[in-house]
Amino acid sequence: MITLSKLAKTFQTKDGNVTAVDHVDLTIDKGEIFGIIGYSGAGKSTLIRLLNMLETPSSGEVTIADKNMNQLSKKELRQARQEMGMIFQHFNLLWSRTVADNIAFPLEVKGMPKAEQKKRVDELIKLVGLEGRGGSYPSQLSGGQKQRVGIARALANDPKVLLCDEATSALDPKTTDSILDLLVDINQKLNLTIVLITHEMHVIQKICHQVAVMENGLIVEQGPVLDVFKQPKENMTKEFVKQVTEPEETEEAIRHLFEKDGIGQILQLTFVGGDAKKPLMTDIVRKFDVSISILQGKISQTRNGPYGSLFVSINGERELIDEVIAFIREQQVEVEVVHGE
Template sequence: MISIEGLNKIFKQNNKQLKAVDNLNLKINQGEIYGIIGYSGAGKSTFVRLINRLEEPSSGKVIIDKQEITALKSNELRLARREIGMIFQHFNLLWSRTVKENIAFPLEIAGVSKDEREKRVQELIDLVGLSGRENAYPSQLSGGQKQRVGIARALANKPKVLLCDEATSALDPETTNSILELLVDINAKMKLTIILITHEMHVIRKICSRVAVMENGKVVEQGDVLNVFQKPQQSVTKKFVEQVMGNDEDNEIINQLITNKTSGKIIRLQFIGETTNQALISEVSRKFNVDLNILQGKITQTKHGAFGTLYVQVNGDKDVIKDACRFIENETSVELEVIENAI
């Protein structure tokens, strides 16, 4: 368990105070992949550096497995940091060292014997899929391979926690997916807690169980990823969900129909599960004498299930349409919103 209590970070610039992290409180469960998302300047990277005290907090507590990291003196902190691995956006590799030498570096600092180092380094090379590249230098590696070296190095001392600060932001989509799959695999095999800092919602929805949304140094929304997708409360959260689910361009058809004063109702259905929409459309068609025209829809996968949005045009008798909508709202788990009513 990681407990963040009243965490603050104030920077002083030109006799002014900038509050980068503002009274932040979080509980992160042991073994989960927890996402922190926010736009540039939200304070998320400062926050993650406060966890291992690469930045010193102005006030507040960071507690990992009942040990208060923020209260440790320098020697104690140095030992505690061995249990907190970290990977970075731009890899931070030692360019004069080979793959295996980069991975071995934290073990050398920790005073691990040569035989043990070599054994551990080979285990990590196999784990991250770099077999055959042991003697390559960073300049000879692709971006994805460099990040795999960074991950292996962060895991060298068998940490309890892995901090990922924009670890996929410098990578192309295909490589990003391979790194995310690797993190999921590591999480499952090593049972370590992963805190993932990002500004990309598709990263969150792919591997995280829960997410906290940051804005202006504060956590403005948090919860299970599926719930946040289904019911985003804050405007910044809605923008992040739109990254995955689409918005303006995808709604051109809807806007055109509204402009042309189409008949009937246009409704938006939000549902969990790939087959929910198909079963519902079929059931409503059988129960009620209405015409249902699917305009557009999208389903996205999260770690704990699918989430979808479906736009449907409903035509028929006014009262029957009302009955059909009432049935969806009261008798199913699907959420309904009337987008346009032209009757």
């Protein structure tokens, strides 16, 4: 559906050239929710603007639905952009227009007859859950409602791709979850390809099929969300994964516990998919003469199954502990000794 080949963007500044996107190769399949995550300045906003040619690449190619975006004329590019909706962090609504008129705006630009506009707007208002608010103005809406208007407007021309630029960053956690649920619903009902950029791993975890991690204009890691959660390779990715898999106080709590006598070894167990449902602790206690205590843990749900991280302390003879670790690995559960020999 979307292919980026050696895509690069360099900006000229007073302090010299700055490469925001550095020869990125990426493939996004049709119907996929693809997340691009990175901290501020990583280049992700520039990357998403390159997809619809709001930024012109310095080099490389963008292909969407078999169209080479670099080679399109201005007229062809305008037509191609109608097949790509975009939603923004701060909504970008027209404050002097009602909800219905905001949604209708791209249809007016397209020249759609008024009767067809109204029918389409009514469909979209229902789709995004804003029944009864068509005559309201943006100032009368909550943040979540404003973003629903933005989503409806982005869908007005029945696009093949929806681009989301930090679409939930300005929202509270509960509203964020409702907007993410809406995006999943739209993805499933319309088979819409969604590309979203974010600095929040919770967003990736909740709705994405695939994720790419950006740092300094580069894609440093990518893959299915569960695979990246299970075995993050780059330090940057590990930091993001910890946002949703480990309580903030984990490291400090473990350090204090380890200072006590008799705490033994501390293991971190990582469960992925169906593994999170195994009665592993019960099996260990039944099979081995060791004592084991759960210190902290958290299970997060991804689109493709649960991901869990569990910290336990284990006491017993060294040989038995080694056998326990081997047994855990036999159950297809990742295990790492985080404290103790």
